[in-house]
Amino acid sequence: MTHQNKTMVDLLIHNAMVLSLNDEDEVFHPGAVAIRDDEILWVGSENSWPSHFDIRERLDMAGGLIMPGLVNGHTHAAMTCFRGLADDMPLIVWLNEHIFPAERKLDGDLVYYGTLLGCAEMILGGVTTFCDMYLFEDQVARAAYEAGMRSLVGEVLYDFPSPNYGSPEHGLAFTRELIRTWEENPLVSAAVEPHAVYTCSPSLLSACMEIAEEFDVPMIMHLSESHDEVTQVKERYGKSPVNHLESLGLLTPSLIADHCVVLTEEELDLLAERGVRVVHNPESNMKLASGVAPVPEMLARGIPVGLGTDGCASNNNLDILAEMDTAAKLHKVHRLDPTAMEARTVVHLATMGGSRALGLEEQVGSLIPGKKADIIGMDLAKPHLTPLYNIYSQLVYAASAADVTLSVINGRVVMRNRELFSIDVDRTMAEVRAIAKKIKP
Amino acid sequence: MTHQNKTMVDLLIHNAMVLSLNDEDEVFHPGAVAIRDDEILWVGSENSWPSHFDIRERLDMAGGLIMPGLVNGHTHAAMTCFRGLADDMPLIVWLNEHIFPAERKLDGDLVYYGTLLGCAEMILGGVTTFCDMYLFEDQVARAAYEAGMRSLVGEVLYDFPSPNYGSPEHGLAFTRELIRTWEENPLVSAAVEPHAVYTCSPSLLSACMEIAEEFDVPMIMHLSESHDEVTQVKERYGKSPVNHLESLGLLTPSLIADHCVVLTEEELDLLAERGVRVVHNPESNMKLASGVAPVPEMLARGIPVGLGTDGCASNNNLDILAEMDTAAKLHKVHRLDPTAMEARTVVHLATMGGSRALGLEEQVGSLIPGKKADIIGMDLAKPHLTPLYNIYSQLVYAASAADVTLSVINGRVVMRNRELFSIDVDRTMAEVRAIAKKIKP
Numbered sequence: 062m063t064h065q066n067k068t069m070v071d072l073l074i075h076n077a078m079v080l081s082l083n084d085e086d087e088v089f090h091p092g093a094v095a096i097r098d099d100e101i102l103w104v105g106s107e108n109s110w111p112s113h114f115d116i117r118e119r120l121d122m123a124g125g126l127i128m129p130g131l132v133n134g135h136t137h138a139a140m141t142c143f144r145g146l147a148d149d150m151p152l153i154v155w156l157n158e159h160i161f162p163a164e165r166k167l168d169g170d171l172v173y174y175g176t177l178l179g180c181a182e183m184i185l186g187g188v189t190t191f192c193d194m195y196l197f198e199d200q201v202a203r204a205a206y207e208a209g210m211r212s213l214v215g216e217v218l219y220d221f222p223s224p225n226y227g228s229p230e231h232g233l234a235f236t237r238e239l240i241r242t243w244e245e246n247p248l249v250s251a252a253v254e255p256h257a258v259y260t261c262s263p264s265l266l267s268a269c270m271e272i273a274e275e276f277d278v279p280m281i282m283h284l285s286e287s288h289d290e291v292t293q294v295k296e297r298y299g300k301s302p303v304n305h306l307e308s309l310g311l312l313t314p315s316l317i318a319d320h321c322v323v324l325t326e327e328e329l330d331l332l333a334e335r336g337v338r339v340v341h342n343p344e345s346n347m348k349l350a351s352g353v354a355p356v357p358e359m360l361a362r363g364i365p366v367g368l369g370t371d372g373c374a375s376n377n378n379l380d381i382l383a384e385m386d387t388a389a390k391l392h393k394v395h396r397l398d399p400t401a402m403e404a405r406t407v408v409h410l411a412t413m414g415g416s417r418a419l420g421l422e423e424q425v426g427s428l429i430p431g432k433k434a435d436i437i438g439m440d441l442a443k444p445h446l447t448p449l450y451n452i453y454s455q456l457v458y459a460a461s462a463a464d465v466t467l468s469v470i471n472g473r474v475v476m477r478n479r480e481l482f483s484i485d486v487d488r489t490m491a492e493v494r495a496i497a498k499k500i501k502p
Numbered sequence: 503m504t505h506q507n508k509t510m511v512d513l514l515i516h517n518a519m520v521l522s523l524n525d526e527d528e529v530f531h532p533g534a535v536a537i538r539d540d541e542i543l544w545v546g547s548e549n550s551w552p553s554h555f556d557i558r559e560r561l562d563m564a565g566g567l568i569m570p571g572l573v574n575g576h577t578h579a580a581m582t583c584f585r586g587l588a589d590d591m592p593l594i595v596w597l598n599e600h601i602f603p604a605e606r607k608l609d610g611d612l613v614y615y616g617t618l619l620g621c622a623e624m625i626l627g628g629v630t631t632f633c634d635m636y637l638f639e640d641q642v643a644r645a646a647y648e649a650g651m652r653s654l655v656g657e658v659l660y661d662f663p664s665p666n667y668g669s670p671e672h673g674l675a676f677t678r679e680l681i682r683t684w685e686e687n688p689l690v691s692a693a694v695e696p697h698a699v700y701t702c703s704p705s706l707l708s709a710c711m712e713i714a715e716e717f718d719v720p721m722i723m724h725l726s727e728s729h730d731e732v733t734q735v736k737e738r739y740g741k742s743p744v745n746h747l748e749s750l751g752l753l754t755p756s757l758i759a760d761h762c763v764v765l766t767e768e769e770l771d772l773l774a775e776r777g778v779r780v781v782h783n784p785e786s787n788m789k790l791a792s793g794v795a796p797v798p799e800m801l802a803r804g805i806p807v808g809l810g811t812d813g814c815a816s817n818n819n820l821d822i823l824a825e826m827d828t829a830a831k832l833h834k835v836h837r838l839d840p841t842a843m844e845a846r847t848v849v850h851l852a853t854m855g856g857s858r859a860l861g862l863e864e865q866v867g868s869l870i871p872g873k874k875a876d877i878i879g880m881d882l883a884k885p886h887l888t889p890l891y892n893i894y895s896q897l898v899y900a901a902s903a904a905d906v907t908l909s910v911i912n913g914r915v916v917m918r919n920r921e922l923f924s925i926d927v928d929r930t931m932a933e934v935r936a937i938a939k940k941i942k943p
Binding site: 141142144145146148149150151152155178181182185186288344346347348349350351352353376377378379380383386387389390391393394396397398399400401402403404442444445447448449450451454455458459461462463464486489490493494496497501 | 582583585586587589590591592593596619622623626627729785787788789790791792793794817818819820821824827828830831832834835837838839840841842843844845883885886888889890891892895896899900902903904905927930931934935937938942
């Protein structure tokens with residue numbers, strides 16, 4: 062056999078239950094995944110890989126699970142710095158007396174280290190892709206890139222001056238620069254991120270959409286998160302947040318809408334017709350007492366829906382596996398229907414749902430040859446994961462972040478057996494502790 | 503100094519943040535706890551222990567947390583064997599086509615190994631006391647005792663024949679025997695446990711209460727768990743489940759009522775007046791779509807309330823830390839009030855609340871000299887637990903079962919650094935996997 066007949070494989074992850082989450086929901090048990098460079102080359106049953114594979118490195122999962130990395134569709138990663146700073150209070154007190162004063166102390170360093178800590182937590186919890194909105198987002202991009210995570214980042218834009226960029230005009234310029242800086246990057250890309258309808262004028266929102274269309278990137282914003290928001294926007298514009306965006310011509314396939322808790326049937330139809338994508342944040346919506354988003358109704362209309370944790374000030378973690386458990390249970394009790402949001406649906410929300418919501422469906426969300434190698438592994442030989450009848454139920458209702466033992470992102474092993482290779486965790490925790498002491502001496 | 507002046511200390515756990523959960527919610531940071539035999543001898547600040555202490559063994563927590571062990575107030579531990587067997591289906595299909603047929607295969611072995619696995623999961627998740635209801639409960643008692651866990655157990659009683667004891671009369675005799683067998687045991691005790699109002703005749707319920715009063719043990723039952731139960735009981739007896747028990751004279755301080763989801767204001771008042779205790783199972787109530795128990799209303803009336811996981815068929819885990827997170831968030835979204843069920847309240851529910859609900863408040867639930875030494879420890883130096891502003895928030899909203907690194911029950915170290923000393927985990931998992939293959943070949 063000549064050298065030309067060989068196919069180089071950089072890494073073969075094998076001896077695992079392989080949950081592909083492809084269109085047929087194929088499970089290979091035992092199975093394996095072959096990776097070359099940053100891509101999945103092959104997925105199939107154990108020992109059935111082609112004989113012409115020249116395998117450089119093998120990783121034996123000892124019967125554990127491998128599956129696509131989880132997608133955290135909405136967060137403010139740097140808010141790890143405010144985890145537990147203020148909880149269990151009315152929204153207005155929480156924002157005005159705790160979060161806003163703390164955010165006045167924001168600087169690039171806080172955002173960099175807070176994000177790096179968030180990336181550590183997310184990788185250790187099986188998240189390989191996240192979508193972020195915050196201030197000093199250039200530092201978020203830097204931290205995420207260093208952590209080796211796939212991310213979609215965007216500087217938050219609103220009508221008032223920002224401690225980062227100053228005026229909204231400067232914010233738009235900062236956003237253009239952010240998009241250009243990262244547009245060729247294999248891991249990080251940037252979007253346009255106006256905060257919300259109640260904090261952004263119609264002209265700012267329209268300027269945002271122009272940039273999104275010019276660069277062919279998403280426009281991402283909070284939308285219809287609470288009853289208070291709806292009331293406030295109706296008073297100001299005579300329309301609900303969704304209808305206000307419609308009247309501005311901003312409900313387009315470029316729009317990713319976070320939360321969407323308070324929606325009428327007509328608004329659901331409108332979001333579906335316009336191709337808007339949604340990210341659902343059940344735990345944040347519970348903790349802030351915003352309400353329960355009509356996710357089954359969105360799915361019934363074919364709206365792409367991903368799952369997000371929101372920031373650590375309103376959750377207080379970045380744990381998508383916990384979010385999956387909550388999502389499955391919350392919709393059942395909310396409609397008194399135990400068949401709502403079944404486990405398999407929720408696993409798809411956290412993987413392909415998230416990648417569709419973020420426009421990354423060609424790249425990640427399932428284990429298919431040609432997709433990027435974003436893969437996580439889990440140890441299943443634990444009391445709380447025994448016995449195993451149904452892997453979807455186990456993932457949603459029994460597994461937890463600490464069960465994740467492998468994270469491969471873009472073909473690179475960034476975590477194995479709970480050890481992070483891309484982040485100095487001890488130093489990052491020390492930096493964030495020092496920041497926390499400044500925030501609350 | 504003579505030997506007589508010395509006080510022997512078997513174990514000093516120190517260099518920790520000590521969350522006492524005593525009446526003043528004292529926190530010693532850094533602090534320590536001294537244990538002699540099965541009891542807490544002393545709690546206080548680091549290095550402030552009396553000089554006459556003769557310390558045999560020291561355990562350095564390296565800055566981690568120590569706190570009272572968690573109480574799982576309601577479970578069917580052996581149902582670990584059915585974890586993920588059937589989910590996301592209507593209650594009647596779930597019971598008739600999956601759970602009941604599986605339970606027809608019940609035997610003492612299944613219950614023994616299923617409980618042992620449950621004990622492993624609970625200890626690894628910080629639970630030191632649990633209250634159980636199931637069949638073959640003598641095997642539950644045996645497994646719990648071997649695992650070194652504190653438990654309150656009881657054979658489930660109902661009108662139809664049981665695969666364990668046969669007729670209800672034999673069930674009552676089995677219960678008397680169970681109580682007598684364990685009445686002097688330091689860890690295990692038994693209660694009388696009729697299943698529910700809709701499965702037990704008034705005469706069976708009255709016979710149960712007679713035994714409870716004769717032996718001065720609790721009577722424990724499911725009560726008002728779902729709207730279907732209330733409808734069914736009203737049709738049969740012309741009264742709601744709570745009012746039916748009242749008319750039978752069975753609402754007494756001996757009664758521990760599990761679930762209590764569907765209650766009127768009058769019924770809440772009645773439960774409070776009669777001194778009934780309640781165990782709240784938020785995740786099971788969500789997953790089975792039963793509803794949301796009015797827990798803040800119970801607490802406002804001074805009803806003792808503990809937290810429970812229910813069995814693994816309806817959760818699907820025995821994780822009280824997860825239950826705490828869910829309890830805090832569920833009541834906020836249910837009443838659209840972010841101040842409902844604040845973190846400190848929830849930490850008390852899972853500790854002193856549980857011990858009060860089970861009648862163990864003199865023994866466990868807080869770190870106070872003279873109480874039994876049921877103590878857990880946690881590693882706080884983790885990304886998802888950084889920074890630390892508020893320990894109650896951190897426990898409820900950020901900590902997870904895998905953070906628990908120490909379990910001391912009745913003065914005995916049963917787990918340290920995730921290693922269980924009282925259970926052969928690998929063998930137990932293997933036994934349960936073999937049982938699962940018989941249940942679903």
